[in-house]
Amino acid sequence: MKSTDPIVLIVDDDAMVREGIQSLVRSIGLRVQTFASAAEFLSANIPDVPKCLVLDVRMPGQSGLDLHRQLMQANTEIPTVFISGHGDIPMTVRAMKQGAMEFLTKPVRGQDLLDAVQNAIERDRTLRKERAEIASLHKRFESLTARETEVLNLVVAGLLNKQIADQLGTSELTVKTHRAHVMEKTQADSLANLVRMFEKLKNYLHK
Amino acid sequence: MTAPLRYSLAILFVLVALLASLGLQEPFSNPSWFLFPTGVLAATWICGNGPGWVAVCLSTFAVQYFFVPPFRTWILQPRDIPFFISFVACEVVANRIVAWRVRTENALREARDELEVRVAERTADMENANKALREQMAEQRRTEETLQATRTELARVVRITAIGEMAASIAHEVNQPLAAVVANADACVAWLTRQTPDLGEAKSAALRAVEGATRASQVIARIRSLISKGAPQREPVDINSLIEEALVLAKGQVVLNKISLSLLLDPALPLVSGDRIQLQQVLMNLIANAIDAMANVTGRERTLEIRSQRVQAQSISVSVQDSGIGISEEFISRLFEPFFTTRAQGIGMGLAISHSIIEAHGGRLWAESKLNEGTIFRFTLPEKQASIDEKH
Numbered sequence: 001m002k003s004t005d006p007i008v009l010i011v012d013d014d015a016m017v018r019e020g021i022q023s024l025v026r027s028i029g030l031r032v033q034t035f036a037s038a039a040e041f042l043s044a045n046i047p048d049v050p051k052c053l054v055l056d057v058r059m060p061g062q063s064g065l066d067l068h069r070q071l072m073q074a075n076t077e078i079p080t081v082f083i084s085g086h087g088d089i090p091m092t093v094r095a096m097k098q099g100a101m102e103f104l105t106k107p108v109r110g111q112d113l114l115d116a117v118q119n120a121i122e123r124d125r126t127l128r129k130e131r132a133e134i135a136s137l138h139k140r141f142e143s144l145t146a147r148e149t150e151v152l153n154l155v156v157a158g159l160l161n162k163q164i165a166d167q168l169g170t171s172e173l174t175v176k177t178h179r180a181h182v183m184e185k186t187q188a189d190s191l192a193n194l195v196r197m198f199e200k201l202k203n204y205l206h207k
Numbered sequence: 208m209t210a211p212l213r214y215s216l217a218i219l220f221v222l223v224a225l226l227a228s229l230g231l232q233e234p235f236s237n238p239s240w241f242l243f244p245t246g247v248l249a250a251t252w253i254c255g256n257g258p259g260w261v262a263v264c265l266s267t268f269a270v271q272y273f274f275v276p277p278f279r280t281w282i283l284q285p286r287d288i289p290f291f292i293s294f295v296a297c298e299v300v301a302n303r304i305v306a307w308r309v310r311t312e313n314a315l316r317e318a319r320d321e322l323e324v325r326v327a328e329r330t331a332d333m334e335n336a337n338k339a340l341r342e343q344m345a346e347q348r349r350t351e352e353t354l355q356a357t358r359t360e361l362a363r364v365v366r367i368t369a370i371g372e373m374a375a376s377i378a379h380e381v382n383q384p385l386a387a388v389v390a391n392a393d394a395c396v397a398w399l400t401r402q403t404p405d406l407g408e409a410k411s412a413a414l415r416a417v418e419g420a421t422r423a424s425q426v427i428a429r430i431r432s433l434i435s436k437g438a439p440q441r442e443p444v445d446i447n448s449l450i451e452e453a454l455v456l457a458k459g460q461v462v463l464n465k466i467s468l469s470l471l472l473d474p475a476l477p478l479v480s481g482d483r484i485q486l487q488q489v490l491m492n493l494i495a496n497a498i499d500a501m502a503n504v505t506g507r508e509r510t511l512e513i514r515s516q517r518v519q520a521q522s523i524s525v526s527v528q529d530s531g532i533g534i535s536e537e538f539i540s541r542l543f544e545p546f547f548t549t550r551a552q553g554i555g556m557g558l559a560i561s562h563s564i565i566e567a568h569g570g571r572l573w574a575e576s577k578l579n580e581g582t583i584f585r586f587t588l589p590e591k592q593a594s595i596d597e598k599h
Contacts, residue, residue, distance in 0.1 A: 014383055016418060016422070017387045020386075020387050023412045024412075027394055027405075060502065083386075106385075106389075107382070107386040107390070110390070113393075
């Protein structure tokens, strides 16, 4: 297996259930790492690859829901498949609201679990791609100087070079130069593309 | 009697006295001396004070006119004056005495009447109070009946809830190994039906499935053994070694929960006679409870202290003390009730069973607790008797 292959993280306090799920997931060729408690999971080194979390709701100490909430708050969300001994409706609703991918009730049908795991990994791939894109955007926009950022804000607001020059009290030629730098540094090949990237980053940061 | 009637009657009395005196003058010499005072007396007595005075005056005049010589004249000779004055004085005295008597009697009657009224009032008051009391008692009885009914209902609900909780706990305990069976069986099938089947993986998954199924059946066997009470085995048991064995099993949990353990075992602890397995179960249960009680404790040390000692002449005592969350007074009396549990997991039978095991061994199990400080469970067991040992 390559080190970039996706990995399935299983947290369940019951060793036998943990082993069973692990074996099942490994049988379709996925990498697995298991943990007996939320604390063990939090203190472990998790490889930076597409992954998903299979999480038992009811565990001694920190519950599965608690762990999931903690990950969400730390902005380190991993798409999660919950499994529970008794999936009552309020608990399921809470888990789903918290952004769980799937909520399965023990005993879990093997195929259901594998489907859920694969969906979750797909979701994580998308999330990772998005996160990487945002990170790259962030880096590019960060590299702008203060003046260039001013010009950028006015450009995306739809102002013409002449108007920007008036507003900043400088010449149209200077504005053009700044603008060229902005396009170059952000690697935007068109104004439309620049606006799209700007909006995306803004939305993300806003969130 | 109206006033005019009373005055007329007084005059009539004087008239009667006059006529009788006149009529009886011949045989009795001068009867006016006692007939007039009698008239005055009667008038004062019957007609009252005013008419009495009228009778006095009239009598005085009548006596002076008719019976003081010279008769039938208003002339009063000086020699008759003392006699006349003493007569008038007699009349006045008679009048006063009677008037005083009448007044006294009236006052007495009034007092009596008033007393009667008061008694009647008090009687009425008391009757009212009595009635109110009876109503209050009836009300209280109704309240008590309602309370009793509510209690019965509550007890029923608690019983049903307890049974429901027990069912839920059993369901959970059985479901957990079943989940392991299903997951491992699924894994086994998956390993077998891969393009390149992996028999090794399939086998270990199948073995785990078997293990899970065994565990499920053990849970059921355990529940069954709770229901059927077998006669306990009797053998000499060293409680200290039982404690140490129990701790070997609990060690993992003690370390995992960062609990500091202190073991104070009396090296000269006598043996007890009992069922090793059952007593082991009690110790395991108490230790597991103590660890559980400290699972959510933060901000203070988690300590587990187990102590064994000889108490009194023929008895040993074992205590298991934790620094856990403690048990509220409301719960402590129910601790040993079957199906009573404060935990989400567990069927609430552990302490009930421990209690019955200790009692079956002739000992006692009880708990003392302080909220947020911890709980101490203590049991006593009688020392092994030499005579029993000889019989076996």
